[in-house]
Amino acid sequence: MASQVFFWNLRASMKAPYPLRIRRLLERTGFAGSVVGGELTAVKIHFGERGVTGHVQPLMLQPILDELIRAGARPFLTDASTLYVGQRGEAVSHAMQAARHGYDPLLLGAPVVIADGLKGAAQVALPVPGGRHFQEAYIAEAIAEADLLVSVNHLKGHELAGFGGALKNLGMGAASKQGKMHQHITTGPKVDIAACKGCGACVGICAAQALALADALDGGLEGRRHVQLDLAACRGCGACFLACKNGGLTIDWQTDVQGFLERMMEYAAALLLSRPKPSLHVTFVTSVTPDCDCMGFSDAPICPDIGVLASLDPVAIDQAGVDLVNQAEPLWPSHLPKDLKAGQDKFLALRPGMPPGMGLDYAEALGLGSRAYELVSL
Secondary structure, eight states, rough: OEEEEEOOOOOSSSEEEEEHHHHHHHHHHTTGGGGOOSEEEEOOOOOOOOOOOOOOOOHHHHHHHHHHHTTTTTEEEEEEOSSSSTTTSHHHHHHHHHTTTOHHHHHHHOOOEEOOOOOSOEEEEETTTOOOSEEEEEEEEEHHHSSSEEEEEEOOOOOOEEESSSSHHHHHHBBBBHHHHHOOSOOOOOOOTOOOOOOOOHHOTTTOOEEEEEEEEEEOTTTTEEEEETTOOOOOOOOOHHOOSSSEEEEOOOOOHHHHHHHHHHHHHHHHHHHHSEEEEEEEOOOSSSTTTTTOOOOOOOOOEEEEEEESHHHHHHHHHHHHHHSSSOOSSSSTTTTTTTTSSHHHHOOOSOOOTTHHHHHTTTTOOSSSSEEEOO
16 A cells, blocks of 8 residues: 655745745644654754765754644654764764754754763664564664654665665664664674774773784784684674774675665664554655765765655655655766766666665565655645
8 A cells, every 4th residue: 555755845935934834744744643742752863974064954853843842742853873983973972963063952942862872882672573684673772762753864875775764764873883783794893903002992891702902923013912803702782893992993894785774674673663653754855965974075966956755654755755866857066977867766876786676675575664655745
């Protein structure tokens, strides 16, 4: 059965400015009917790495929060720590980065809560119904325990997932450090002996005792102490990435793409299918950049700004977003091939090795929603 995806094409007027358009868009989803009153509502959003400009801006977010508050919800803005070390690798730096990009609780009416705690270890294990890869998923605690869930998504390309929308925002973005590591890699961190300083900081923080210091025996580094990994003991918690300040432990990004997409969708299923009430998904199909908002820059968009989508079905809203981007005229200069035409797949053109369904077929099979949708324009 086709799911409804509501669409606003960004046209506005003095009588119907942006806040009113957003209000009408959200009203059409019926999500407010699930709000009893006083429910803690996680608004999962990407605050943007330093240098990024294409993420969802606070001004764009404000009417969404206003509508949630009007319905009786108590929203908080949230994201989980990144697996890599950067401006969002732990809660203090992450909250500061959100503040730099203007997410001020006194202006927006919603505080910023980093969902997986100070160092990314605050998590809840949720079952994965029907998963091929996992029996349980490690979800950031504050998101898992929230009464209601709203994902606010910026549609864009992604270097590993092909594109990022609602399902990536939740499947990867709502996972704890351990959950992110499980999705990306299954063999533990990668040791860079040349970069390791032998300080032992990672050894002390490893609860699984999978790390130890050893003497380098080759590579011209004889006599230097470096970290050594016991893969069999590694639990994949990711704490060592944060402890290492020298780049001695890095993420091994080499992975089977189809397997990665399936693992990410299983995390989304663990989070969404465990919730007693429907979740709301709002996607901004604006500033559609070739890469993720984690990259530290926003490259030229690949198509014109298209509009805003809202739905209770994460699969349908992702499929609708991809279709709208593909139907749009390509923009240059951008990373798109110069001979690409409107109607051709822009995300596959950017990354030709991606599986055609980019994980949406598996998400549908898991029961997350339907790729068939009815686009309802305001």
